[in-house]
Amino acid sequence: MVDVLTPVLSNAWDTDRPWTLESYESTGGYGALRTALGMTQDDVIGLVKDSGLRGRGGAGFPTGMKWSFIPQGDGKPHYLVVNADESEPGTCKDIPLMMATPHTLVEGVAITSYAIRANHAFIYVRGEVLHVVRRLQRAVQEAYLAGHLGKDIHGSGYDLDVTVHAGAGAYICGEETALLDSLEGRRGQPRLRPPFPAIAGLYAAPTVINNVESIASVPCIVANGASWFGSMGTEKSKGMTLYSLSGHVARPGQFEAPLGITLRQLLDLSGGVREGHELKFWTPGGSSTPILTAEHLDVPLDYEGVGKAGSMLGTKALQIFDETTCVVRAVLRWTEFYKHESCGKCTPCREGTWWLVQTLARLEAGQGSEADLETLLDQCDNILGRSFCALGDGATSPITSSIQHFRSEYIAHFEQGGCPFDPAASTLFAPAGANA
Template sequence: MPVTPVLTARWKVPGIWTLDTFVDHGGYDSVRAAFDLGPDDIIKMVKDSGLRGRGGAGFPTGMKWSFIPQGDGKPHYLVINADEGEPGTCKDAPLMMIDPHSLIEGIIVASYAVRANRAFVYVRGELVHAARRLRNAVAEAYRAGYLGKDILGSGFDLDLVIHSGAGAYICGEETALLDSLEGRRGQPRLRPPFPATHGLYNSPTVVNNVETIASVPFIVNNGVEWFRSMGTEKSPGPKIYSLSGHVTRPGQYEAPMGTTLRELLEMAGGIRGGRALKAWTPGGSSTPMLTAEHLDVPLDFDGVVAAGSLLGTAALMIMDDTVDMLKVVRRLTQFYAHESCGKCTPCREGTTWMVQILSRMERGQGDPSDINTLTDACDNIFGRAFCALADGAVSPIVSGIKHFPEEFAAAAQPRPADPAQGSSNGVATGPAALAGAH
C-alpha cells in the first residue's frame, strides 16, 4: 500500500509545536472552514468519511457525535482521552509532544460540531513533557484568539482545560476517566446511561481519543473522498501503528488502515537480529496474541477480528523465537492484577489468583490441572465486569494457551525438586508436596 504521511507529516518540521510555525504549515485552516460549514454539516462530513475511533473500540466517530442531544438546555462537553496506559501503546504521546496544536485544532472543530463550549484533555500522569507542551500550546491559542470568547469572530466560545491524571490505567476507560475528572476515584460506571446523555457532570459528553480528534481537521480540509481513498472500505483513513519489542527499528509508522504486519516489518527493518517471529499483539497487551501465521492479516478493525483478535490501539509488540511465553503471559497478567480498580469481584479476585497460578508454574511447581483452572477462571471473568479491563486481562492467557499449548502443558508438569536444596523453612519441596499446591 502507498504510504502518505498525514498525522505525522509535520513531525520533522523544526519548532512545529509553536503556533507561528504551525500556522505557517496550514494550521488552524480547518477552524475557519468549519465555521463556514456549520455544526450539522461537520458531523455529516465526519460520519460520511467513515472515521472510526482510534482509541481501541473503533466506534464510528460521526455516529458518536450525532448521539449528543441538541436543544436540551444542558452544557455539552468534549473530553479527549489521552490517558495512554496500554502496554505497547505510544502513539498519542509523540503526537501531543511534537504537534500539540494539531490536537487543539481538532478539539475546536469537534467542540463546534457537538456544540460544546468546554473541552478537557485528560493526559496520562506520566506524560509530563507532553502535558507541558500542550499547556504552552493552549496558552498560545488563547492569545491568538483560537480559544476563548468569540473565536475568530464566529460567536462560538470554547474553553480548554489540560488535566493530568495520577497514573491509573483504569482511567483510560471512558467512564472511569469521567469520574476522575469530576474529582472522584477512577472507577468505571454501570451503563446505561451512556456518556452521550449522562457523561461529565451528568451532561451530554463526547469522549474521543487523541488520534481520532487530530484526524478531523484533515477531513474538513481535504474532504470525504480524500479520506476514503486510504485504508479499507469499512476502516478508511491513515493509522499510526506503534511497533515495539524485537524489531530492528521500533517506533511509530503511519500507514493506511489495512496494512499488514509483513509490510510494517519491512518498513521497520524486520525482526531484530534476523530471528524468527514467534508472537505479536495487534493492539496492545489487552488484545489476544497472534503468531507468524497472521503476518498477512489486514490491520483494520474487521480484518483483525476475523483473525481472532482486536486492532485496539494498533500497538504491535513483536516477540521473537527466544521468548518464554509463560513468562510473557505471567507479566501481563500481573500488570492487570495490579491495575484492577477492585470494583468487580471477578476482576479483582480472578486476576490475583491467575497470577499466583502462573507464577507457581513458572517456578516449576505446576500441576496438570492448572491449564483447566486457568481456562475456567478466564471463562468466569470474561464479560462479567463493569469494563473491558477484565476482558483484556484474560486475553494473554487464553491466546497463549491457544497458540502455544506445548509450552503451557510442559509448565503444568511439576519439576523434581533439587535434592541439594532439600526443604526451605521446614516446608517440603518435593513433587508430592507441590502437586496439589495452589
C-alpha cells in the same frame, strides 16, 4: 490501498520545532477550524460521518455517529473530553503525537467542540508524562493568544474554553466513565451504563469522549474532504492511522499507514525482526488483545481483518517477540499488571486477576500440572463478560490466546520443572534498562 506509508498526522514531525504555533500555521494549521466555523454544526458532523473515521482508541466505533448521539436543544451544557490517558502496555502513539504537533489536537478539539455545540473541552492526560502536559498547556495558551480559542473565535460568535487536566496515573482511567469520575474529583472507577456519557456524562451533562488520534484526525478531514480520507484504508476501515512497532524489531517506532496494511509490510519497512532471530508471537493492539503468531503476518491490520483472525486491532500497538521469549513469562507479567491496575469495584476482576496471577506464577515456576491449565481457562471464563468494564476481559485475552497457540510451551514448564528458556539468552529476563 494507496501508498504503503501515508504521513498525515506525522507529516511535520521531522520539521523545525513543529510543536510551535508559528510552525503549525506555516503549513496551513487552523485553516480547517476557519472552514468548519463557516459550516453548520450538523454539516461538520455529517462530514465526519461520511469520512468513515472510526475511533482510534481501541473499539473502532464510528466517530461521527458518536457525536450525533448528543441531544440537541436540551438546554444543558455539552462537553468534549479527550482521552489522552495512554496506558495500555505497548501503546505509544498519542504521546509522540502530542509532543510533536500538539496544535493538531488543539485544532481538532476546537472543531469537534463546535460540531457538538460544546463550550468547554477537557484534555485528560496521564499525569506521569509531565513533559506532554506542559507542551499541551503551552499549545493551548498559544491558541488562546492567537484567537483560535476563547471568546468569539475568529468573529464567529462561538466561544470555547479548553482545560488540560493531569490524571493521577491509573490505568483504569483510560476507561471513559472512570475517566469522567476522575475528572470530577472522585476515585476513578467505571460507571454503570445506561445512562451513557452522551446523555449523562461529565457533570451529568451530554459528553463526547474521544481518543487523541481520533480528534487529531478531524482537521485533515475538514481540510481535504471525506472522499480524500476514504481513499485510504479499506472499505469498512477507512483512513490512515499510527501503528506502533516495539520489541524485537530492528527499527521500532511509529509508522503512519492506511488501515489494512499487514505486519509483514510493516516489518519490511522497519528492517524486520532483529538480526538472527525470527518472529514467535505479537500483539496487534496492546497486551489486552489476543496474541497472534507468524501465521498471521498477512492479516490486514484493520478492524475486520484482525477480528476475523481472532484478535482486536485495539490501539495498533504491535509488540514483536522473537523465539527467545518465554510466552508464559510474558503473559504472567501482563497479568500482574492487570491485577495491580484493577480498580477493585467488581468481584470477577478484583478477585479473578489475583487468582490468575497465582495460577500463572505456579505454572511459570514449573510447579503446576496440565489440570492447572484447565483451571486457568475456567478462571478466564468466569471473568470474561462478567466484569464491570473491559479491564477484566482484557486480562484474559493474552492467557486464553497463548494457551491456544502455545499450549505445548505451558506443558514444557511443568514437565521440566521450570522455564525451558535460558534467562541469559532471553531479553525478557534482561535487567531493567538493558537494550533489547
